[in-house]
Amino acid sequence: MDTPFSTLIRVASHEAHTEAETSTFMSDLLGGRLGVDAYTRYTEQLWFVYRALEEAAEALRDDPVAGPFIQPELMRTAELERDLAHLYGGAGGHPDGDADTDNGHGNGNGNGNGDWRTGLTPLPATAAYAARIAECARDWPAGYVAHHYTRYLGDLSGGQIIRDRAEKAWGFACKGDGVRFYVFEEIPNPAAFKRGYRELLDRVEVDDLEKQRIVEECKRAFAFNSAVFHELGARFPLSA
Numbered sequence: 001m002d003t004p005f006s007t008l009i010r011v012a013s014h015e016a017h018t019e020a021e022t023s024t025f026m027s028d029l030l031g032g033r034l035g036v037d038a039y040t041r042y043t044e045q046l047w048f049v050y051r052a053l054e055e056a057a058e059a060l061r062d063d064p065v066a067g068p069f070i071q072p073e074l075m076r077t078a079e080l081e082r083d084l085a086h087l088y089g090g091a092g093g094h095p096d097g098d099a100d101t102d103n104g105h106g107n108g109n110g111n112g113n114g115d116w117r118t119g120l121t122p123l124p125a126t127a128a129y130a131a132r133i134a135e136c137a138r139d140w141p142a143g144y145v146a147h148h149y150t151r152y153l154g155d156l157s158g159g160q161i162i163r164d165r166a167e168k169a170w171g172f173a174c175k176g177d178g179v180r181f182y183v184f185e186e187i188p189n190p191a192a193f194k195r196g197y198r199e200l201l202d203r204v205e206v207d208d209l210e211k212q213r214i215v216e217e218c219k220r221a222f223a224f225n226s227a228v229f230h231e232l233g234a235r236f237p238l239s240a
Ligand code: HEM
Pocket: 006, 009, 010, 017, 020, 021, 022, 026, 030, 149, 150, 151, 153, 154, 155, 157, 158, 159, 161, 162, 194, 222, 225
């Protein structure tokens, strides 16, 4: 009954985590079976998600529940923009010789001049995810915390595995352009940072019912991520 909130939320989302982690798209991506175009599409989706998270951040800075979580060293939008400029600029090379992974669903922005924003639209699942984050930020800061936790603590954890695989699969420089999203320059000790983050979770001052609602929103956040993977997977099927 006195389970720390950080434990509650981790345990409650464990199953959803396994589901997201082992999704076909993630497995194929991390298994090196997809081309850099799939990685680019995925990075684009992240950009929409982090814009929603971070556009709301300033307004939540003084919120009693969400405020303590707003930390500049976590912000990812600038890093994603740098990665996308690199991915579109083509400087990272496109060692993707596998025609099956390029099924014509590119968005036509790969014009090599880094103007990746033009015409960029989110997948339906991404749009729904970003809209939900914005809604929480506006109407329910405690719900925003669920989304904040799901993304940033994940990036500080499994994100490092993704970076390593991406560097190897598509030849990005170690911690360089293309994978900057996964590099938290201002967090030299992620394990210590995560401990501090869990302490913040444990100090959230809401009643048990509200904690339960946050946990449910966290599961929803994972479900949004799985839905994005699902839609990406449909666009990048492996040939049988
Ligand atoms: C293949 C993809 C993934 C891998 C390999 C992975 C791996 C990991 C690992 C190893 C940890 C444990 C870190 C620790 O104990 O300190 C972790 C934690 C976490 N992951 Fe993932 N993960 C992946 C995908 C995801 C996704 C898609 C999300 C949600 C968007 C996510 C959210 C989280 C969260 C919130 C935690 C922190 C749990 C906690 O300690 O409270 N992960 N992940």
